[in-house]
Amino acid sequence: MKKSRVEKSFNPRLEALKKSWYKFSRNPLSLLGLSVIMVIFFLAIFATVLAPYPEDSGLSVNFTRTFQSPSRQHLAGTDEYGRDIFSRMLVGLRYSLAIGLLVLILAVPFGILLGLLAGYYKETWLETIVMRFTELFMSIPPLILAMVICTMFTNSYFFSSVGIAVAWWPWYTRLTYNLVISVSNELYVLYAKLSGINVLKIIFKEILPNIYPSILTKMSLDMGSIIIIASSMNFVGLGIQPPTPSLGAMVSNSISYLPEYWWLTVFPALLVILIVLGFNLLGDGLNDIMSVEGK
Amino acid sequence: MRLAYLLVLKRLIHILVVLLVLSFVIFAFIRLIPGDPVRISLGPMVSEETVQKMRSELYFDRPLVIQYAHWLKGIVTKGDFGLSLYTHRPVSADIAEYLPKSLELALYSGIMILVMGVLLGTISAIFKNTWLDNLVRFISYLGVVTPPYAFGVFFMLLFGYILKWFPIGGMPKIDPAMTRTGMLGLDALLAGDFALYGQILKYMFLPALSLSLNSIAYQARIHRSSMIENINADYIQFAEVAGVKRIRLIMKHMMKPSFIPTFTIYGLQVGALLGNAFIIEVIFRYAGFSQYSLNVIMNKDPYGIVAITFIFGIVFAIVNMLIDLGVSKLDPRISLEV
Numbered sequence: 214m215k216k217s218r219v220e221k222s223f224n225p226r227l228e229a230l231k232k233s234w235y236k237f238s239r240n241p242l243s244l245l246g247l248s249v250i251m252v253i254f255f256l257a258i259f260a261t262v263l264a265p266y267p268e269d270s271g272l273s274v275n276f277t278r279t280f281q282s283p284s285r286q287h288l289a290g291t292d293e294y295g296r297d298i299f300s301r302m303l304v305g306l307r308y309s310l311a312i313g314l315l316v317l318i319l320a321v322p323f324g325i326l327l328g329l330l331a332g333y334y335k336e337t338w339l340e341t342i343v344m345r346f347t348e349l350f351m352s353i354p355p356l357i358l359a360m361v362i363c364t365m366f367t368n369s370y371f372f373s374s375v376g377i378a379v380a381w382w383p384w385y386t387r388l389t390y391n392l393v394i395s396v397s398n399e400l401y402v403l404y405a406k407l408s409g410i411n412v413l414k415i416i417f418k419e420i421l422p423n424i425y426p427s428i429l430t431k432m433s434l435d436m437g438s439i440i441i442i443a444s445s446m447n448f449v450g451l452g453i454q455p456p457t458p459s460l461g462a463m464v465s466n467s468i469s470y471l472p473e474y475w476w477l478t479v480f481p482a483l484l485v486i487l488i489v490l491g492f493n494l495l496g497d498g499l500n501d502i503m504s505v506e507g508k
Numbered sequence: 509m510r511l512a513y514l515l516v517l518k519r520l521i522h523i524l525v526v527l528l529v530l531s532f533v534i535f536a537f538i539r540l541i542p543g544d545p546v547r548i549s550l551g552p553m554v555s556e557e558t559v560q561k562m563r564s565e566l567y568f569d570r571p572l573v574i575q576y577a578h579w580l581k582g583i584v585t586k587g588d589f590g591l592s593l594y595t596h597r598p599v600s601a602d603i604a605e606y607l608p609k610s611l612e613l614a615l616y617s618g619i620m621i622l623v624m625g626v627l628l629g630t631i632s633a634i635f636k637n638t639w640l641d642n643l644v645r646f647i648s649y650l651g652v653v654t655p656p657y658a659f660g661v662f663f664m665l666l667f668g669y670i671l672k673w674f675p676i677g678g679m680p681k682i683d684p685a686m687t688r689t690g691m692l693g694l695d696a697l698l699a700g701d702f703a704l705y706g707q708i709l710k711y712m713f714l715p716a717l718s719l720s721l722n723s724i725a726y727q728a729r730i731h732r733s734s735m736i737e738n739i740n741a742d743y744i745q746f747a748e749v750a751g752v753k754r755i756r757l758i759m760k761h762m763m764k765p766s767f768i769p770t771f772t773i774y775g776l777q778v779g780a781l782l783g784n785a786f787i788i789e790v791i792f793r794y795a796g797f798s799q800y801s802l803n804v805i806m807n808k809d810p811y812g813i814v815a816i817t818f819i820f821g822i823v824f825a826i827v828n829m830l831i832d833l834g835v836s837k838l839d840p841r842i843s844l845e846v
Contacts, residue, residue: 354783472669
C-alpha cells in the first residue's frame with residue numbers, strides 16, 4: 214500500500230509540469246499575462262450577464278441618451294444610438310476571442326499535420342509538394358489573402374475566420390517541419406524507426422509530444438496577431454456584421470465623431486490592446502520556460 | 509559576384525512560377541463565386557444583351573484556361589491586366605495611379621523603421637538594465653501589441669485634433685502638370701517646389717508613423733538582443749583591451765554583425781508594409797494602392813483582385829530577395845543557396 218503511493222507520487226510528466234509552473238510563476242510579467250487572459254475569458258463568457266445594458270449589443274435605439282460621456286451609469290459612454298459602449302465592448306470581446314479560437318482550431322491541426330508529414334518524409338516527393346504548396350500561400354500578405362477569401366464566400370463571421378485560417382496554417386507547417394527535422398535525428402526516433410513501429414505511432418507518440426511546447430507558445434502569441442487581423446477586417450466591414458458589435462468596427466465607425474466623442478473610439482481600441490498584451494505576455498512567459506528547458 | 513547574378517536569376521524564375529500558379533488559383537476561385545461579376549458590376553437595369561457583350565469581351569463566357577491564357581497574353585504583350593469592373597478602367601491604369609502613392613508611404617515608413625528601430629535597439633543595448641533600457645523595452649512592448657489602426661486613431665486625436673501639429677488626413681492638391689512619377693513628394697521635388705514637398709511630408713508623417721510603429725518596436729527588440737549578444741563576444745573584449753575608441757567599437761565592431769538578424773527581420777516587415785497599409789490609408793484618407801485594393805476586394809472585381817495579389821506577391825518577393833543579397837554582403841559566411 215505504502216509502496217504504491219510512492220510509485221504513484223512519481224509521475225515524470227506531472228513533475229515536469231510542476232517544474233515548469235514553478236519557473237513560470239517566478240516571472241511576474243508571465244503571471245500578469247495569465248491573469249489578464251483569465252479575466253478577459255471570464256468577461257467574455259459572462260458578457261451578457263455582466264453587461265449593464267445587454268440589449269444594447271443588438272439593434273436598440275434610445276435617443277434620450279445619445280453621445281453621453283463616460284459616467285457611473287455608462288462606464289464608457291454611449292454612442293450615436295444611445296447604446297452603452299461598455300456593454301457593446303463586452304460582447305465584442307466575446308466575438309474577438311471566439312474568432313481567435315476558431316482560426317486556431319481550423320489552422321493549427323491542418324498546419325501541424327502537413328508539417329509532420331513533410332518533416333518525417335524529408336527528401337521525398339511528399340516534402341517537395343507540401344513545402345511548395347506552403348510557400349504558395351506564404352507569398353502574399355496574410356491580411357490580403359484573408360480578405361480575398363472572406364469576400365469570395367459570404368461576408369460573415371464564420372468565413373472571415375476561414376479566410377484568416379487559410380492565410381495562417383502555412384506558418385504552423387513551417388514551424389512543425391523545422392521542429393520535426395531537428396528531432397528526427399534524436400536517438401529515440403531512430404530506435405523507434407529501427408524497431409519497426411508503425412509510422413503513425415512514431416509521428417504521434419514519439420515526435421509530436423516532444424515538439425508541442427513550441428507550437429503551444431506560438432499559438433499563444435498568434436492569438437494576439439489573429440485578433441489584430443480580425444479586428445482590422447471588422448474595421449473595413451468584413452466579418453461580423455452590424456448591429457452585432459465588433460471591436461474593430463466600433464473603432465472605425467466612430468472615427469468621424471472625433472474629437473468630441475473620443476470615448477467611442479478610444480475605449481474599444483484600448484480593449485484590443487489589452488487582449489493582445491495579455492496573450493503576448495503569456496506567450497513570452499511560455500517561451501521563457503521552453504528556452505530554459507531547452508538548455 | 510557571379511553567384512549573386514545566378515541567385516537573382518533563379519529567384520526571379522521561382523517567383524514567376526509561384527505567381528503564375530497563384531494567379532491561376534485565384535482565377536479559378538473567382539469563377540466559383542456565386543453570382544455573375546459582370547451583372548453585379550453593371551447593375552440590374554442594364555439589358556441582358558449588354559451584359560452578354562461585356563461577358564464575352566472579358567472572356568467570362570469562355571473556359572477558365574482560355575480566359576487565363578488571354579489574360580496572361582495581355583500582360584506579357586501589352587502590360588494589360590484586364591478591365592476593372594469596379595472603376596471601369598484598365599486595371600493597369602489604376603495601378604499606375606495608386607501604386608506609386610503607396611510605395612512612397614511605404615518608403616518613408618521603411619526609413620523610419622530602420623533608423624528608429626536601430627537607434628532604439630542600440631540605446632537599449634548600450635545602457636542595458638538601466639532605466640533608459642527599461643523605458644525603451646516598455647515602449648517597444650506596447651508598440652508590438654498595439655494594432656496599427658489604434659495608433660492611427662490615437663495620433664489623429666492627439667497630434668491632429670488636440671495639439672493641431674499635423675493635418676488630420678487627406679493630401680495637399682498637386683498640379684496635374686507636375687505629375688511625373690505619381691509619387692506626390694517626388695513629383696514636388698522634381699518640380700523644384702520645396703515648400704510643397706515640406707507640406708506633403710507634414711501630411712505623410714502621421715500615416716507613416718502609425719504604419720511603422722509596430723515594426724519599429726519589433727525591430728528595436730531584435731536589434732537590442734543581437735547587440736547584446738555581440739557585446740559579450742570575445743572579439744569585442746579584445747578590441748576594447750587593444751584600446752579601440754568606444755564610439756568606433758560600437759559603430760563598427762558591434763553594429764555590423766548585429767545587422768544580420770536585424771536586416772532579415774527588416775525584410776519581412778517592409779515586405780508586409782504594403783499589405784498592412786490599407787487601414788492606415790482609410791483612416792487618413794490617403795488615396796493609395798492599399799485603399800484601391802480594399803475597394804477592389806470588397807466589390808469582387810475579378811481582374812482587379814488577380815492584379816493586386818500579383819503586385820503584392822511581386823513586391824514581397826523582390827524585397828525578400830534584396831534582403832537576402834544584403835545579408836550575404838554583411839556576412840560572407842552566409843553562403844547564398846543557389
